[in-house]
Amino acid sequence: MTILVTGGAGYIGSHTCVELLSAGFEVIILDNFVNSHPEVISRIEKITGKGLAVINGDVRDQALVEECLKKYSCTAVMHFAGLKAVGDSVKNPLAYYDNNFVGTHRLLLAMQNCGVEKIVFSSSATVYGEPQYLPITEDHPLTATNPYGRSKLFIEEMLRDFHHANPSWKIALLRYFNPAGAHESGLIGEDPMGLPNNLMPYIAQVATGRREYLSIWGNDYATHDGTGVRDYIHVVDLALGHLKALQQLNSSKSLCLNLGAGIGYSVLDIVHTFEKTSGKKIPYQIDKRRFGDIAVCYADPTLARESLDWVARRDLVAICKDHWRWQKQNPEGYA
Numbered sequence: 001m002t003i004l005v006t007g008g009a010g011y012i013g014s015h016t017c018v019e020l021l022s023a024g025f026e027v028i029i030l031d032n033f034v035n036s037h038p039e040v041i042s043r044i045e046k047i048t049g050k051g052l053a054v055i056n057g058d059v060r061d062q063a064l065v066e067e068c069l070k071k072y073s074c075t076a077v078m079h080f081a082g083l084k085a086v087g088d089s090v091k092n093p094l095a096y097y098d099n100n101f102v103g104t105h106r107l108l109l110a111m112q113n114c115g116v117e118k119i120v121f122s123s124s125a126t127v128y129g130e131p132q133y134l135p136i137t138e139d140h141p142l143t144a145t146n147p148y149g150r151s152k153l154f155i156e157e158m159l160r161d162f163h164h165a166n167p168s169w170k171i172a173l174l175r176y177f178n179p180a181g182a183h184e185s186g187l188i189g190e191d192p193m194g195l196p197n198n199l200m201p202y203i204a205q206v207a208t209g210r211r212e213y214l215s216i217w218g219n220d221y222a223t224h225d226g227t228g229v230r231d232y233i234h235v236v237d238l239a240l241g242h243l244k245a246l247q248q249l250n251s252s253k254s255l256c257l258n259l260g261a262g263i264g265y266s267v268l269d270i271v272h273t274f275e276k277t278s279g280k281k282i283p284y285q286i287d288k289r290r291f292g293d294i295a296v297c298y299a300d301p302t303l304a305r306e307s308l309d310w311v312a313r314r315d316l317v318a319i320c321k322d323h324w325r326w327q328k329q330n331p332e333g334y335a
């Protein structure tokens with residue numbers, strides 16, 4: 001079976017390509033490299049010992065997507081391509097609606113024209129907005145607090161409407177919590193362009209000396225140590241969740257699932273675990289809260305366990321160890 005992986009050169013997509021290839025799928029990556037580096041392709045090939053086709057192009061290019069689907073006889077799409085920086089989305093909302101929403105719309109049209117009726121979509125815990133209860137289950141009310149989150153929510157709504165009108169389609173909406181870590185080979189990992197927006201890559205860059213210190217955004221939240229709490233999930237577990245979701249779509253029905261570990265860790269928990277596993281001191285200073293941040297967010301992953309027989313197996317120590325191995329071996333990322 002051949003899978004078209006949009007955004008397959010990115011952080012989560014590249015790890016998922018490794019698992020797809022290792023499980024015997026053929027993989028075609030469609031990526032415009034707006035937030036990734038071509039070097040990742042040879043790393044995926046090195047890890048798996050398998051080759052893959054790469055098309056340098058945009059998911060909004062419907063004709064190109066149709067050409068790829070036909071040429072390689074793809075049977076399903078994993079759709080990672082998108083922009084993901086919350087702050088940037090506030091400044092450039094149209095870019096986010098265009099890239100994320102219009103991109104997915106064109107992709108669906110292309111798939112429809114080619115008779116490809118299976119898609120796994122990268123959604124996010126951001127569609128829950130400020131949690132009304134914890135842990136968050138999939139039936140938690142949906143809302144969005146910024147254009148990035150709204151683009152994900154709009155795509156989910158479009159996919160629900162589309163599925164209602166086309167019940168033969170198999171659609172998986174996977175709501176990720178906080179992906180972190182890297183492949184245990186240290187060959188692939190997260191390589192943010194410019195200043196990292198997320199906690200783990202920022203800490204890793206402090207550990208290599210590329211950044212002087214970590215700013216912790218608020219220590220006055222109602223949490224065990226005052227810093228924000230999130231559900232960190234190892235990127236390899238996340239990739240394996242995609243594989244299981246795809247296999248499930250092949251055999252039965254559509255899915256909407258949380259992919260999280262179900263455990264909340266604070267910023268200081270992460271700093272201390274990273275220090276222990278890397279042997280590096282992480283200097284930090286407490287700054288004011290980041291606008292729009294929530295205090296606590298973690299998943300109830302029961303439904304994923306029941307429907308996919310999937311659980312996050314790699315703990316926080318493995319996440320920090322693997323993230324550090326990647327950063328230490330590639331202090332400047334892929335460049």
Ligand code: NAD
Nearest residue numbers: 007010011012031032033034035036058059081082122124
């Ligand atoms: P990433 O930026 O590393 O990967 C996205 C990839 O898509 C990049 O390689 C980029 O070049 C490519 N891309 C972007 N726009 C494109 C377009 N129009 N056409 C073709 N390729 C395009 O991001 P990631 O962390 O791997 O995230 C993958 C998906 O998961 C995204 O949709 C993101 O919104 C979603 N997600 C990520 C997180 C997270 O914290 N990393 C959390 C929840 C959801």
Ligand code: UDP
Nearest residue numbers: 197198199202215216217228229230267293
């Ligand atoms: N955070 C921080 N400093 C940073 C980056 C993040 O203190 O440089 C905190 C942030 O306030 C939140 C947690 O780390 O409590 C996770 O933030 P991230 O942006 O990685 O994920 P998200 O907030 O989108 O869940």
